Amino acid sequence: MFNLCVICGGVSNEHSVSLVSGANVLRNLDTEKYHILPVVIDTAGDWFYLPGCNPDAIESGAWTEYAGKVPVTLSVSRSTPALIPLNGDTPISVDLAFPVLHGKNGEDGTIQGLFEIAGIPYVGCKVLASACGMDKAMTKLIVERLGIRQAAWCVFSAYDIQESLTACAETAERAFSYPMFVKPANAGSSVGISKAKNQEQLFDALLEAARHDGKVLVEEFISGQEVEVAVLGNRTLTVSDCGEVVSGQEFYSFDAKYNDTSSQTLIPARLEKEVRDRVRDAAKKIYLALGASGLSRVDFFVTDTMDVVFNEINTLPGFTSISMYSKLMNAAGLETRDLLDRLIALARED
Ligand SMILES: Nc1ncnc2c1ncn2[C@@H]1O[C@H](COP(=O)(O)OP(=O)(O)O)[C@@H](O)[C@H]1O
Numbered sequence: 001m002f003n004l005c006v007i008c009g010g011v012s013n014e015h016s017v018s019l020v021s022g023a024n025v026l027r028n029l030d031t032e033k034y035h036i037l038p039v040v041i042d043t044a045g046d047w048f049y050l051p052g053c054n055p056d057a058i059e060s061g062a063w064t065e066y067a068g069k070v071p072v073t074l075s076v077s078r079s080t081p082a083l084i085p086l087n088g089d090t091p092i093s094v095d096l097a098f099p100v101l102h103g104k105n106g107e108d109g110t111i112q113g114l115f116e117i118a119g120i121p122y123v124g125c126k127v128l129a130s131a132c133g134m135d136k137a138m139t140k141l142i143v144e145r146l147g148i149r150q151a152a153w154c155v156f157s158a159y160d161i162q163e164s165l166t167a168c169a170e171t172a173e174r175a176f177s178y179p180m181f182v183k184p185a186n187a188g189s190s191v192g193i194s195k196a197k198n199q200e201q202l203f204d205a206l207l208e209a210a211r212h213d214g215k216v217l218v219e220e221f222i223s224g225q226e227v228e229v230a231v232l233g234n235r236t237l238t239v240s241d242c243g244e245v246v247s248g249q250e251f252y253s254f255d256a257k258y259n260d261t262s263s264q265t266l267i268p269a270r271l272e273k274e275v276r277d278r279v280r281d282a283a284k285k286i287y288l289a290l291g292a293s294g295l296s297r298v299d300f301f302v303t304d305t306m307d308v309v310f311n312e313i314n315t316l317p318g319f320t321s322i323s324m325y326s327k328l329m330n331a332a333g334l335e336t337r338d339l340l341d342r343l344i345a346l347a348r349e350d
C-alpha cells in the first residue's frame with residue numbers, strides 16, 4: 001500500500017469539471033491497492049485534505065461543508081514528501097500524486113513543477129510537455145515541424161488587442177475569410193472561444209479571448225467531423241481508436257460539452273478504418289513530438305475530403321464517467337480501474 005494523493009479542483013476556469021473528474025477517479029481507484037488521500041484545491045488556491053469524504057460531495061461542491069476537512073499545504077522538502085496540516089497535526093506522507101486538474105495551474109506544468117521540486121512522482125505529462133500542450137500557439141509550432149495539417153493561424157497579445165483592436169482585426173481579415181475561430185492560447189472547455197462571422201463579432205471575440213489569456217489565436221475555420229484519440233504510455237504506447245464528438249450546437253462550446261444533451265460521442269468515429277488509422281498515426285506522432293508521458297487526448301478535424309487536421313492536445317483530459325478519454329480506453333479493452341492502475345504504474349517508471 002502506498003499513499004496516493006488525488007488532487008482536484010484548482011484555480012482554473014475548469015475547476016468544476018475537475019471536481020467531477022476527480023470524484024470519478026476516486027470512485028474507480030482500487031482501495032485494496034492504494035491508500036487514497038483526496039485533496040481539493042479551492043478556487044482561491046487553498047488546499048484541503050478530505051479523508052473519508054464521499055466523492056459525491058466532492059463532485060457537487062458540498063465538500064466545503066465536510067466536517068473532516070483539514071487545510072493543508074504540500075511540503076517542498078524532498079526528504080519528507082508530505083501534506084502538512086495547517087492545524088499542527090502530524091504530516092501525511094505522499095508517495096505519488098495524481099493531479100486530476102484541468103486548465104491553468106494544473107495542466108500547464110505549474111503543479112508538475114511543484115511535484116518535481118518536492119520529489120513526488122506524479123501521473124501524466126512532465127513540466128515541458130504540459131506547458132507546451134496547454135499553450136495552443138506553442139503546440140502549433142511543434143506540430144508544424146511534423147508536416148501534419150492544422151488550421152492556419154495568427155497570434156495577438158492581449159495588450160495589442162486592447163490597444164489596437166482594429167489593427168488586429170484587420171491583420172486577421174487579411175489572413176482569413178469569415179468565419180474565423182478566436183481562442184485564448186491557454187484555456188480549455190471552450191471558455192473564451194468564439195466563432196466570428198463578421199468584423200463586429202471579431203472585435204467582440206478578440207476582446208473576450210483577451211480576458212482569459214495574455215495570448216490570443218485567430219484561426220481559419222475548419223469544416224469537418226471532430227474526432228479524438230486517447231493515447232496511454234511512456235515509451236510503448238497504447239493508441240485508441242478514434243471517437244467522434246457530435247456537437248448539439250454550432251460548435252463544441254462549453255454549453256454543448258456539458259449541458260446540451262443532444263451532443264453525442266460516438267466510438268468509433270463514422271469514418272473508414274483507413275482514415276481512422278491515419279488519425280491515430282498522427283496522434284501518436286504528436287504525442288511523441290510533444291514528449292508526452294502517461295496520457296493525453298489528441299483532437300482533430302476530418303474534412304469532407306478526408307484530410308486530417310490537428311486541433312489540440314489535452315494532457316489531462318476530462319476524466320468524468322462520460323469523458324471520451326476513458327470511454328476510448330474502455331473500448332480498447334481497458335476498464336477504468338485498470339486504466340488508473342496503468343497510469344499510476346507509468347508514473348512510477350524511472
Ligand atoms: N479552427 C476551427 N475550426 C472549426 N471549429 C473549431 C476551430 N477551432 C475550434 N473549433 C471548435 O471549438 C471547439 C473548442 O476549441 P478547442 O481548440 O478544442 O478548445 P478547448 O481547449 O477549449 O477545447 C472545438 O471542439 C471545435 O468545435
Ligand SMILES: [Mg+2]
Binds near residue numbers: 190
Ligand atoms: Mg477542445
